[in-house]
Amino acid sequence: MIIMTLLLTAQGWVVARRLLQKNYGSVIEILLGLPLGALINVFAVAVLSLAGIELHALSIIGVNIGVTLILLISVQPLHKAKSNNLVEESTIKVHKAIGALSIVILAATLLYAVSHTILPTFHYDSTTNWNMRSKVSYYNASMVLEDESGLVSKTNYPFLYHAVQISVNTFSPNWSDKSANGIHFLLTLSMFGAVFHLLSRRGRSYALTAMALIVGIPLLTLHAGQSYADITLVGFALLSLAMLIEFRRTNDPRFVLLSGLFLAACVWTKADGIFFCFIPWLIVIAFLLVRHSGSIGYLRYPVAYSVVLSFSWPFFAVAKGLSLTPHGSSDVEILTNIEAVGAFSRALFVSGSFGIYWYGLLSVLVVAFIGVRRNMIEIDRRYILTLLWGLIAMAGYMGVYLLTSNTEYLIIGQSFDRQMLLPASLLTLSLAYTLIPRHL
Numbered sequence: 001m002i003i004m005t006l007l008l009t010a011q012g013w014v015v016a017r018r019l020l021q022k023n024y025g026s027v028i029e030i031l032l033g034l035p036l037g038a039l040i041n042v043f044a045v046a047v048l049s050l051a052g053i054e055l056h057a058l059s060i061i062g063v064n065i066g067v068t069l070i071l072l073i074s075v076q077p078l079h080k081a082k083s084n085n086l087v088e089e090s091t092i093k094v095h096k097a098i099g100a101l102s103i104v105i106l107a108a109t110l111l112y113a114v115s116h117t118i119l120p121t122f123h124y125d126s127t128t129n130w131n132m133r134s135k136v137s138y139y140n141a142s143m144v145l146e147d148e149s150g151l152v153s154k155t156n157y158p159f160l161y162h163a164v165q166i167s168v169n170t171f172s173p174n175w176s177d178k179s180a181n182g183i184h185f186l187l188t189l190s191m192f193g194a195v196f197h198l199l200s201r202r203g204r205s206y207a208l209t210a211m212a213l214i215v216g217i218p219l220l221t222l223h224a225g226q227s228y229a230d231i232t233l234v235g236f237a238l239l240s241l242a243m244l245i246e247f248r249r250t251n252d253p254r255f256v257l258l259s260g261l262f263l264a265a266c267v268w269t270k271a272d273g274i275f276f277c278f279i280p281w282l283i284v285i286a287f288l289l290v291r292h293s294g295s296i297g298y299l300r301y302p303v304a305y306s307v308v309l310s311f312s313w314p315f316f317a318v319a320k321g322l323s324l325t326p327h328g329s330s331d332v333e334i335l336t337n338i339e340a341v342g343a344f345s346r347a348l349f350v351s352g353s354f355g356i357y358w359y360g361l362l363s364v365l366v367v368a369f370i371g372v373r374r375n376m377i378e379i380d381r382r383y384i385l386t387l388l389w390g391l392i393a394m395a396g397y398m399g400v401y402l403l404t405s406n407t408e409y410l411i412i413g414q415s416f417d418r419q420m421l422l423p424a425s426l427l428t429l430s431l432a433y434t435l436i437p438r439h440l
Helices: 002-020 026-051 057-074 096-117 124-128 130-140 160-168 177-202 204-215 218-223 230-250 253-269 272-291 297-319 328-332 338-349 357-373 381-403 407-411 421-434
Strands: none
Touching: 002 026, 002 057, 002 160, 002 177, 002 253, 026 057, 026 160, 026 177, 026 230, 026 253, 026 297, 057 160, 096 177, 096 204, 096 218, 124 130, 130 160, 130 177, 160 177, 160 253, 177 204, 177 230, 204 218, 204 421, 218 230, 218 421, 230 253, 230 272, 230 381, 230 421, 253 272, 253 297, 272 297, 272 381, 272 421, 338 357, 338 381, 338 407, 357 421, 381 407, 381 421
16 A cells, blocks of 8 residues: 555646746645545556556556556646736634634544554445445456446446555455555545645634535535545545635646646546536636636636546447446426435434534525625635536435435435535635635
């Protein structure tokens, strides 16, 4: 596990360093290393799968190096870009009691994550899909893309989650569940660490509080123990959104490209990535381009590049005859069920998966909207458009679970709760930037 983890981190770090050119510090380059390495790795596994080459250590490492070189060449047009209109952010002081509580929440989550990462996998979905698909693929030396006599469910899913688990086990004679969960624990640490580092520009105590609000979502805390791809999707989406926010702060097109790279990682992680990450990201980008002052020509390359990389999964899926939705055509069948409305309300406000989170989040959104409309509060208007991603994702999930055949999964509580982690975390991050005035 150690050798492959270092390799993935190193190749991602090389790309981050080449793109950022030491302009933003070595810490962020290191933190972005493993997430970028995971994206490179899934492209390598996809190439091997298309070519029919077995997944072994040498083949995976060789193609990883090749993909890294291609990525280094492709970011060449932007690696010398410079930031414009860079404004220093005002630091925010958080009350000591809130800061201490934030540290307690983060420490408790870390303790839970470490302990459950090294325990055997026990989640139902993981033993039939996530870790099981990786395990069967490891022993087959090929990515499972069709039903293996009932051994694996949902073999049509994107496979970034599986690819990193397979890769870190290639140097081992037998499958290791600890290594499989361990690499995702390190990946989660890297992604959330990078978001924290970017937030810390407003003050470390403020960044701790914002991250505690995200990581402290009760259901997200449980997912920190790994075995599900939902926290991986959330991590990549938060990174992609954070890079868009950095673009708004710096006017640097390199951050649009980085945002697009992590967007592509979302698409390759879960089917949700296409509908609730890619589409909202495009809408936010479109608004940014329309409202952007001056020439937008310098953004054509990173935006186009991001779209092409994100579409690589649908192209792969079509080439392999895979469905782009979890349950096939039934996912788009219109079906209304009045019982789903009550189940939706209970899931967000009663059942306990989110505690009081949605009460607080929606209340803050409403108060902020009214306050801005009446000029009662001052906000940083550079980031207000980023709220669209979380709002569109929330509306999208509402439509899926209230107006399609997926209502049954909402009613029985099978998957809706964990999918709502995405809009909850995205909205929280956007609010963490938007509700604080540029100058205090």
